[in-house]
Amino acid sequence: xxxxxxxxxxxxxxxxxxxxxxxxxxxxxxxxxxxxxxxxxxxxxxxxxxxxxxxxxxxxxxxxxxxxxxxxxxxxxxxxxxxxxxxxxxxxxxxxxxxxxxxxxxxxxxxxxxxxxxxxxxxxxxxxxxxxxxxxxxxxxxxxxxxxxxxxxxxxxxxxxxxxxxxxxxxxxxxxxxxxxxxxxxxxxxxxxxxxxxxxxxxxxxxxxxxxxxxxxxxxxxxxxxxxxxxxxxxxxxxxxxxxxxxxxxxxxxxxxxxxxxxxxxxxxxxx
Amino acid sequence: xxxxxxxxxxxxxxxxxxxxxxxxxxxxxxxxxxxxxxxxxxxxxxxxxxxxxxxxxxxxxxxxxxxxxxxxxxxxxxxxxxxxxxxxxxxxxxxxxxxxxxxxxxxxxxxxxxxxxxxxxxxxxxxxxxxxxxxxxxxxxxxxxxxxxxxxxxxxxxxxxxxxxxxxxxxxxxxxxxxxxxxxxxxxxxxxxxxxxxxxxxxxxxxxxxxxxxxxxxxxxxxxxxxxxxxxxxxxxxxxxxxxxxxxxxxxxxxxxxxxxxxxxxxxxxxxxxxxxxx
Numbered sequence: 001x002x003x004x005x006x007x008x009x010x011x012x013x014x015x016x017x018x019x020x021x022x023x024x025x026x027x028x029x030x031x032x033x034x035x036x037x038x039x040x041x042x043x044x045x046x047x048x049x050x051x052x053x054x055x056x057x058x059x060x061x062x063x064x065x066x067x068x069x070x071x072x073x074x075x076x077x078x079x080x081x082x083x084x085x086x087x088x089x090x091x092x093x094x095x096x097x098x099x100x101x102x103x104x105x106x107x108x109x110x111x112x113x114x115x116x117x118x119x120x121x122x123x124x125x126x127x128x129x130x131x132x133x134x135x136x137x138x139x140x141x142x143x144x145x146x147x148x149x150x151x152x153x154x155x156x157x158x159x160x161x162x163x164x165x166x167x168x169x170x171x172x173x174x175x176x177x178x179x180x181x182x183x184x185x186x187x188x189x190x191x192x193x194x195x196x197x198x199x200x201x202x203x204x205x206x207x208x209x210x211x212x213x214x215x216x217x218x219x220x221x222x223x224x225x226x227x228x229x230x231x232x233x234x235x236x237x238x239x240x241x242x243x244x245x246x247x248x249x250x251x252x253x254x255x256x257x258x259x260x261x262x263x264x265x266x267x268x269x270x271x272x
Numbered sequence: 273x274x275x276x277x278x279x280x281x282x283x284x285x286x287x288x289x290x291x292x293x294x295x296x297x298x299x300x301x302x303x304x305x306x307x308x309x310x311x312x313x314x315x316x317x318x319x320x321x322x323x324x325x326x327x328x329x330x331x332x333x334x335x336x337x338x339x340x341x342x343x344x345x346x347x348x349x350x351x352x353x354x355x356x357x358x359x360x361x362x363x364x365x366x367x368x369x370x371x372x373x374x375x376x377x378x379x380x381x382x383x384x385x386x387x388x389x390x391x392x393x394x395x396x397x398x399x400x401x402x403x404x405x406x407x408x409x410x411x412x413x414x415x416x417x418x419x420x421x422x423x424x425x426x427x428x429x430x431x432x433x434x435x436x437x438x439x440x441x442x443x444x445x446x447x448x449x450x451x452x453x454x455x456x457x458x459x460x461x462x463x464x465x466x467x468x469x470x471x472x473x474x475x476x477x478x479x480x481x482x483x484x485x486x487x488x489x490x491x492x493x494x495x496x497x498x499x500x501x502x503x504x505x506x507x508x509x510x511x512x513x514x515x516x517x518x519x520x521x522x523x524x525x526x527x528x529x530x531x532x533x534x535x536x537x538x539x540x541x542x543x544x545x546x547x548x549x550x551x
Binding site: 073095097098113119156176182 | 438485
């Protein structure tokens with residue numbers, strides 16, 4: 001890797017931080033930078049996520065989590081550095097990623113049932129698929145059953161709880177047959193009991209080979225359910241297992257002068 | 273009773289009016305369903321006004337108004353799509369500025385040339401009884417075109433409207449879908465202009481769709497009910513305007529407004545449907 005001033009010039013030959021030159025990671029970012037209006041929202045972001053790993057992308061609001069997701073998904077250009085998804089540039093790997101949006105980014109005025117939302121996972125740019133129903137219902141049914149939501153198939157998603165909505169979106173992702181799932185603020189508006197249910201379900205999916213990253217500004221009591229955490233505040237402050245990544249220095253870098261609250265929330269010592 | 277139903281249609285112009293009104297009654301609620309849910313009512317109104325120069329230029333050249341308004345609608349739709357994409361200024365501001373400018377251009381052109389085949393009132397309030405056979409044929413072709421496109425891309429449009437980011441990540445071309453939707457909206461508005469005029473287009477576009485979404489929970493079913501409301505408004509409106517010698521555009525719009533009020537009452541007192549977002 002050649003250092004060219006502030007930024008790095010990176011290509012596919014650069015070694016992965018996790019597995020060196022023979023990289024088999026699902027996602028690899030090397031020195032990735034994203035710029036909005038002249039200021040860096042992501043600055044020299046370097047990390048990698050192995051296949052079949054459940055990760056949490058943790059950081060403060062406006063720390064660049066959604067931007068990083070967009071860059072991984074190929075809908076946000078990076079100005080420097082590289083990102084590879086399954087060894088390919090993001091724009092060449094469409095279809096291998098499914099994105100589950102934060103609730104603010106969904107137009108809930110569309111009165112769609114759970115069945116209809118999951119069915120959208122079968123929609124591709126090829127419009128003729130809209131008429132191809134053979135096998136579709138079976139796929140939708142299978143996806144809804146895997147997230148325990150088949151009994152709610154005719155219920156409007158706008159009238160569901162936060163946890164149920166997430167399950168329906170995950171079922172849609174399963175229909176898309178993507179091997180990487182990006183969940184943006186998946187625990188926002190989800191009660192604690194449902195959060196545990198969700199994370200257990202996601203762990204089952206990762207055991208089946210899915211690579212899953214959940215962006216969240218606060219892990220609460222869930223940290224130990226993840227294989228690893230990536231701490232992001234415009235750049236990657238730390239990556240590793242939950243019990244080693246959250247050092248006081250890292251928490252200070254993530255949350256400024258009030259890291260104590262997060263520390264006691266995140267490592268199984270939840271405040272009353 | 274049968275005489276009441278059939279009498280107006282001994283005249284060719286009434287048959288043509290019925291045909292075009294029915295096209296509008298079908299097409300408006302379908303497009304309107306998306307317009308209401310995406311909160312684009314103002315854009316529909318603006319686009320109706322902005323095609324005015326196209327209508328006037330076609331009339332100056334002695335052509336069917338369609339031949340001027342359709343290209344104009346496509347130009348306006350693409351411009352609006354570009355403004356939405358650029359996001360340098362707020363969409364409402366950009367669309368508002370464009371709508372006022374182009375509508376004024378149409379009025380000034382009309383005033384400068386003078387002596388056109390139709391009056392400003394015809395453009396503003398519609399001239400359904402003046403629809404020619406060519407207009408009828410063009411309306412039919414445009415309506416079929418819009419319906420085929422909407423049926424073909426129904427799910428893609430829902431996906432990109434419901435979850436814009438997720439749909440792009442899934443591989444949908446959201447930009448192309450948005451441009452396509454705006455062009456279809458522009459074409460539908462042009463067809464509707466002949467029936468209710470520039471001022472009332474937005475009434476037929478959004479009112480039946482909004483009414484149906486009040487009483488029907490699911491999006492696609494609401495769209496189908498909207499077609500029933502739209503057809504009822506335009507066809508019954510045409511009859512009432514014939515028998516009571518009333519302007520057809522305002523009568524059609526009034527009927528759809530009455531349906532909306534009935535749906536609002538039903539929703540308030542009899543329905544479990546949560547539709548507060550429409551009010």
